[in-house]
Amino acid sequence: MTRDHPPADPSQPITWKLNELARQADELFNGGMALDEREVGFLLLAFPIDKYAAACYATNLNRKAVVDLLREYLAAMEQ
Numbered sequence: 692m693t694r695d696h697p698p699a700d701p702s703q704p705i706t707w708k709l710n711e712l713a714r715q716a717d718e719l720f721n722g723g724m725a726l727d728e729r730e731v732g733f734l735l736l737a738f739p740i741d742k743y744a745a746a747c748y749a750t751n752l753n754r755k756a757v758v759d760l761l762r763e764y765l766a767a768m769e770q
Contacts, residue, residue, distance in 0.1 A: 706747050709737045713749035721751070734760060 713735055720731035734757055738746035750757055 705737050705739075709735055709747055709749045713751070717751050726751075732756070732760070 713733075716733050716735065717729075720733060721729040724730070729751060732750070732752045734748060734750045734752065736746050736748050748757070752760070
């Protein structure tokens, strides 16, 4: 859930719910910290069970950080 993205469209229930969870997670993990002071990053994925390619994500990181995170995480999981 970065602040440089527009709010989710409530007509898209997965995206809307995911963004709401992200707002709550950010508050729980980081309180009211400024973006550059946060100590905990997170990535939430949600998708229809039979459509992985339709996955949506919410995060408090920028896109590059998410890609780096996923690469490192998957590499570690494959070992």
